Structures are given as C-alpha cells and as structure tokens.
Amino acid sequence: MDRDEILAVDREMLWHPYTQMKDFEAIDPLVVERGEGVFLYDIDGRRYYDTISSWWCNLHGHSNPRVNEAISRQLAMLEHVHFAGTTHRPAAELVKRLSRYLPPQLRRFFFSDNGSTAIEVAMKMSVQFWHLSGKGAKCRFISLERGYHGDTIGTMSLGGVPDFSGPFACLKQDSFKLPAPYCYRCPAGQERSDCDVECLAPLDGILERHGREVAAVVLEPMLMGAGGMLTYPAEYLRRLVNKARSAGVHVIFDEIATGFGRTGKMFALEHAGVVPDFLCLSKGLTAGYLPIALTVTTEEVFEAFYADYSEGKTFFHGHTFTGSLLGCAAGIASLEIFESDRVLETLPEKVEALQTGARELLEFDIVGDVRGIGMVAAFELVENREEKRPFPAAIRAGWQLYLKGLSEGLILRPLGDVNYLLLPLCVTVEQIGDILERVKRVMADFRPC
Numbered sequence: 098m099d100r101d102e103i104l105a106v107d108r109e110m111l112w113h114p115y116t117q118m119k120d121f122e123a124i125d126p127l128v129v130e131r132g133e134g135v136f137l138y139d140i141d142g143r144r145y146y147d148t149i150s151s152w153w154c155n156l157h158g159h160s161n162p163r164v165n166e167a168i169s170r171q172l173a174m175l176e177h178v179h180f181a182g183t184t185h186r187p188a189a190e191l192v193k194r195l196s197r198y199l200p201p202q203l204r205r206f207f208f209s210d211n212g213s214t215a216i217e218v219a220m221k222m223s224v225q226f227w228h229l230s231g232k233g234a235k236c237r238f239i240s241l242e243r244g245y246h247g248d249t250i251g252t253m254s255l256g257g258v259p260d261f262s263g264p265f266a267c268l269k270q271d272s273f274k275l276p277a278p279y280c281y282r283c284p285a286g287q288e289r290s291d292c293d294v295e296c297l298a299p300l301d302g303i304l305e306r307h308g309r310e311v312a313a314v315v316l317e318p319m320l321m322g323a324g325g326m327l328t329y330p331a332e333y334l335r336r337l338v339n340k341a342r343s344a345g346v347h348v349i350f351d352e353i354a355t356g357f358g359r360t361g362k363m364f365a366l367e368h369a370g371v372v373p374d375f376l377c378l379s380k381g382l383t384a385g386y387l388p389i390a391l392t393v394t395t396e397e398v399f400e401a402f403y404a405d406y407s408e409g410k411t412f413f414h415g416h417t418f419t420g421s422l423l424g425c426a427a428g429i430a431s432l433e434i435f436e437s438d439r440v441l442e443t444l445p446e447k448v449e450a451l452q453t454g455a456r457e458l459l460e461f462d463i464v465g466d467v468r469g470i471g472m473v474a475a476f477e478l479v480e481n482r483e484e485k486r487p488f489p490a491a492i493r494a495g496w497q498l499y500l501k502g503l504s505e506g507l508i509l510r511p512l513g514d515v516n517y518l519l520l521p522l523c524v525t526v527e528q529i530g531d532i533l534e535r536v537k538r539v540m541a542d543f544r545p546c
C-alpha cells in the first residue's frame with residue numbers, strides 16, 4: 098500500500114484515540130513507517146524527533162537492536178501461554194531484576210495488560226484487602242483534580258482532567274477530589290517560593306469525615322502528565338503518605354508515566370523517599386515495546402489474600418495476556434540496557450541540558466510557564482503573561498503549535514495549551530540542543546489566532 102492508499106483506508110475505516118477525526122480533513126495523520134533511535138520516519142522518508150517518546154513509553158530508542166533481539170529469541174521459543182497454573186523464566190527474571198530498583202517493601206508483582214488495568218488491579222486489591230481485614234466496605238477513593246489514570250470506567254472515576262470524561266459522568270463512581278498541586282496556578286494562592294503545600298490541606302477534612310469509607314489515595318507522584326505536565330514538590334508526597342497512613346488508607350502511586358528514569362530517577366517515589374502500598378507500572382516497563390503492566394504491592398497485602406481456597410480470599414482478576422512472554426522478554430532486555438549502559442548515570446547531564454535549555458523559552462512572551470522534571474519539560478502558552486490569561490479555547494493554541502512543529506521535525510502533541518518534550522532516555526545532549534533550537538524556531542513567529 099502506498100501513502101495515498103493507506104490514508105484512504107484510514108479515512109474510511111479507522112478511528113483514532115483522543116482524536117477529533119474531522120481534524121484529518123485539514124491535515125493528514127503522519128504515515129509512520131519506521132523508527133530508529135530517537136527518530137521516527139514517515140513513508141516518504143521524512144524524519145521526526147519522537148519528542149513525546151511515542152506517548153511516554155520509549156526509553157532506549159526505536160528499533161533498539163538488543164530489545165528486538167530479545168523479543169525475537171523469545172518468539173522462537175514460545176509466543177504466549179496463559180499465566181494461571183503456569184509460570185516461566187521471563188516473568189521470574191523480570192520481577193527479580195526489577196526488584197533491585199524498588200524499595201524492599203514492594204515485593205509482590207501482579208501482571209496485567211496496560212496502565213489502566215494496573216490501576217484497576219490496585220483499586221480492587223485495596224478494596225478486597227480492607228474487606229478481608231474486617232474493616233468493612235472501604236470502596237471509595239481519593240484522587241486529584243487533573244489526575245489521569247486511564248480510560249476504563251474505574252480509572253476514569255479517579256481522573257480529573259477537564260474534558261476527558263464529561264459525557265461519561267453517569268458511569269463514574271464518585272471519588273473525593275483534592276485540588277491539583279498546579280504550582281503555576283496555585284489553588285491556595287501561593288508562590289513556589291513561599292509554598293508550604295497548603296493545597297494539601299483539604300485532605301485532612303476528607304480523611305476525617307470519610308476515611309472509614311476510603312480504600313486508597315491514588316496519584317501520579319512528582320509529575321501529573323495528562324493534566325498538563327504539572328510538577329510539584331516532593332514534600333507534598335511525604336505529607337500525603339503520612340496523612341493517609343495515619344488514617345488507615347492505602348496509597349497507590351501511578352508511575353505508569355513517571356517510572357523507568359523519566360523523572361531523572363528510576364522511580365519518581367525516590368524524589369520523596371516514600372513507599373506506597375501499591376505501585377503501578379507500564380509504558381517504560383518494556384522500554385515502550387509492548388503493552389504489559391505491573392501492580393506491585395507489599396507482603397502485608399499479599400498475606401491477607403493467602404488462605405485455603407474454601408476461605409474465599411482469592412483475588413479473582415486476570416487478563417488473557419497477563420504475564421506476556423514477549424513483554425517480559427522486552428522488559429528484561431530493557432533492564433539489561435539500564436545496567437550495561439549505566440543509563441541512570443547518563444541522565445543528570447541530559448536533564449540539566451533539557452531543563453536549562455527549556456527555561457530559555459520564557460523569552461517568548463506567550464510562554465507563561467516552563468516547568469519540568471528529569472527528561473520532561475513543558476511550556477504553557479498564554480495570551481497574557483502578566484494575568485496568566487489563557488488563549489480562548491476555540492483557538493486551540495497548543496494544537497496550532499503542534500502543526501507548526503511538524504515542519505521542524507518535532508512532535509509537540511499538546512495537552513490543551515501545554516506543549517512539552519518528553520524525551521527518550523537515549524537522546525544525546527547534542528540532540529537535546531538541536532530539539533530546543535527547533536522549538537525556538539517554531540516559536541519565533543508563532544502567534545496563535
């Protein structure tokens with residue numbers, strides 16, 4: 098099929114995620130054909146920096162020979178087997194290697210298929226844990242405005258990104274919401290310099306009034322991705338974990354986007370030195386190759402379910418591709434690369450180049466805020482910087498910037514009017530410099546209207 102045929106079938110038969118399909122009347126989707134390292138190539142050979150790591154997944158570059166080889170080797174042995182009543186070396190080796198990077202308390206691993214399922218597993222385990230522990234029906238959750246945990250009905254109930262789940266309000270189970278720690282537009286009216294995480298104060302009231310019904314607090318540590326790449330202080334996490342623990346409520350960390358080096362450390366929880374009851378991983382787990390996920394929990398949680406079958410304590414949850422052999426093979430190869438290439442040790446220099454370089458975007462008066470952590474840098478477009486006044490939503494300023502970025506070989510897919518770079522860990526300092534220069538060229542004469 099050539100480009101035109103692909104696009105014709107796409108127009109007639111396909112339906113893309115998070116996409117107003119009518120947008121394709123004005124601009125065709127990129128017909129991507131191959132990838133190498135930090136680059137994607139379209140069918141006409143045009144090269145693009147994969148500046149969003151293919152939806153925050155890719156770590157060691159596209160078509161990485163070592164990950165490719167590991168998957169091929171596994172494929173030649175066995176492609177898939179159900180994971181109930183069987184086990185296998187790839188699953189065992191993956192969790193053993195992974196446990197070296199995790200706090201020792203987190204040592205029970207439950208596989209599923211994607212980020213949303215990892216969260217749903219944690220939610221269900223938490224609810225069943227409290228039930229088994231004789232604490233009654235603790236079936237509600239606390240989550241954050243602007244939080245994002247997936248698109249299944251359960252995870253959508255936790256989510257707080259404006260627009261994402263409007264029509265589905267009738268399906269959602271209400272969760273208690275904390276204001277987002279959106280430092281640029283602080284809900285408590287503070288500045289970063291005088292912040293004492295006042296925005297966390299509402300948690301006390303919720304725990305006091307409803308703690309007995311609440312199973313867990315769920316949040317994305319250090320960086321709230323889909324809500325606008327919001328970064329917030331580690332102290333917020335430390336206090337939140339303490340408060341939840343004191344109230345007999347679990348903490349679920351969603352590190353689906355932040356895990357595997359993206360924030361400059363292997364896991365974002367390390368920034369705060371805290372340990373949740375559940376840690377959810379996906380995306381980078383396979384270096385961005387295959388859809389698998391892990392929900393990691395404590396021995397205390399596991400023990401509550403461990404009993405004779407007749408006692409009815411089994412965790413009845415599973416997915417067809419649980420423990421995927423190919424996914425595990427990719428995950429092992431990825432962790433081998435972390436070790437052999439000392440990936441984490443290469444990050445500080447790259448993080449410095451990205452964060453320092455990104456701050457220069459403040460020279461453009463339509464950039465209201467530049468924020469970032471690790472390999473993620475985001476900039477928020479505003480019509481008026483003094484007033485932090487956004488552009489009218491109908492203008493779709495972020496989308497306009499994305500379209501312009503394509504001509505510079507960048508994929509600046511926006512979150513509303515926040516455009517961002519979320520770079521693969523393998524990007525070089527020189528490439529970061531080149532990417533930032535390109536962003537500046539895109540911004541130079543950009544005036545959304």
Ligand SMILES: Cc1ncc(COP(=O)(O)O)c(C=O)c1O
Nearest residue numbers: 211212213245246247322353354
């Ligand atoms: C923080 C976070 N949690 C959960 C998810 C959902 O993952 P998935 O799309 O694999 O279901 C995402 C996806 O972007 C995410 O960023």
